[in-house]
Amino acid sequence: MKLYRLLSITLLTLSICLVSCSGEDGADGTNGIDGKNGDDGINGTNGKNGADGTDGEGFNELTQYGNVTMALKGTRPDSEGFEDSADFTFTPVTLQNEDGSYSTLTITEIDNGLRYGFELTRFLSAPDDIYQDAHLYFFIQIDNLGEPEEEFGFIEFVINNYAVIGDDNKYFIMNDVFNFAEVPESEFSNFVFDPETYNLTFSYNFMVDEENNSSSNPIEISGEANVFVKELVEE
Numbered sequence: 145m146k147l148y149r150l151l152s153i154t155l156l157t158l159s160i161c162l163v164s165c166s167g168e169d170g171a172d173g174t175n176g177i178d179g180k181n182g183d184d185g186i187n188g189t190n191g192k193n194g195a196d197g198t199d200g201e202g203f204n205e206l207t208q209y210g211n212v213t214m215a216l217k218g219t220r221p222d223s224e225g226f227e228d229s230a231d232f233t234f235t236p237v238t239l240q241n242e243d244g245s246y247s248t249l250t251i252t253e254i255d256n257g258l259r260y261g262f263e264l265t266r267f268l269s270a271p272d273d274i275y276q277d278a279h280l281y282f283f284i285q286i287d288n289l290g291e292p293e294e295e296f297g298f299i300e301f302v303i304n305n306y307a308v309i310g311d312d313n314k315y316f317i318m319n320d321v322f323n324f325a326e327v328p329e330s331e332f333s334n335f336v337f338d339p340e341t342y343n344l345t346f347s348y349n350f351m352v353d354e355e356n357n358s359s360s361n362p363i364e365i366s367g368e369a370n371v372f373v374k375e376l377v378e379e
Contacts, residue, residue: 209235209247210343210371212266212280216308218363221316228308232266232280249342249373257288259297260337262344264371268306278306282369284346289337299324299332301348301365308359318358322365327352345370 211233219225235247246265251258261283268278281304285297301322309315324330330350337344349366357363 207233207235208372209374210266210369212264212282212367212369212371214280214303214365214367216318216363216365218359219361220308220310220314221358221360222314223361224310224312224314226308226310230268230306232268234267234270235265236267236271247371247373248376250376254287257291257293260284260286260289262286262337262373264344264369264373266371277304279304280306286335296332303358303365316358320352320357322350322352322356324350342373342375343371344373 211231213231216228248263250261263283265279265281269276281302283300287295287297303318303320306318307315308318324332327350333347335346347368352363354361
């Protein structure tokens with residue numbers, strides 16, 4: 145029993161000595177080097193494209209009567225060459241305004257038969273009297289259409305408020321009226337009119353000198369029409 149107490153006292157004494165004699169904590173070691181970032185994972189596959197939305201209300205009504213294309217080739221007012229093309233597809237649903245017809249046919253009697261007058265206007269965008277007024281206009285007069293005596297009369301072509309925009313972000317505006325009889329190098333061809341469907345198709349191509357167009361330089365203008373006209377009923 146005495147031995148046990150002696151050992152206990154001895155161990156207690158040693159513990160006190162160790163605690164009281166322990167040194168101060170050392171300085172913190174330097175941080176370790178950061179590890180390398182892991183490799184990026186593989187991108188997932190693209191999802192499927194969504195279904196096309198439906199046309200906005202009124203779109204079909206504005207484009208149902210066909211289109212007229214136009215291609216321009218020439219030199220801008222700043223002497224830079226250019227080529228431009230556009231597709232005019234929009235027709236007002238009224239078909240006619242106070243100043244003239246948009247897409248109509250009139251037939252009148254003449255001494256030797258019938259005279260056909262085609263008027264057609266196609267806008268570059270949904271027409272508006274202020275903001276969306278860029279359009280093409282044709283007036284085509286033909287006597288005795290489809291007969292051996294067929295003869296073209298007055299033909300007028302108008303480019304209204306059309307912006308020719310270059311790749312360099314520069315543009316000029318076309319506002320011109322052309323009378324085919326006054327354009328020596330002109331071609332009006334492939335003229336076909338279906339009296340059952342009122343479908344009219346034709347091609348046009350002509351050169352205009354620098355004094356008679358908005359580019360102030362010689363210009364070539366060409367295109368095709370595939371339109372449906374409506375006959376104007378009069379008393």
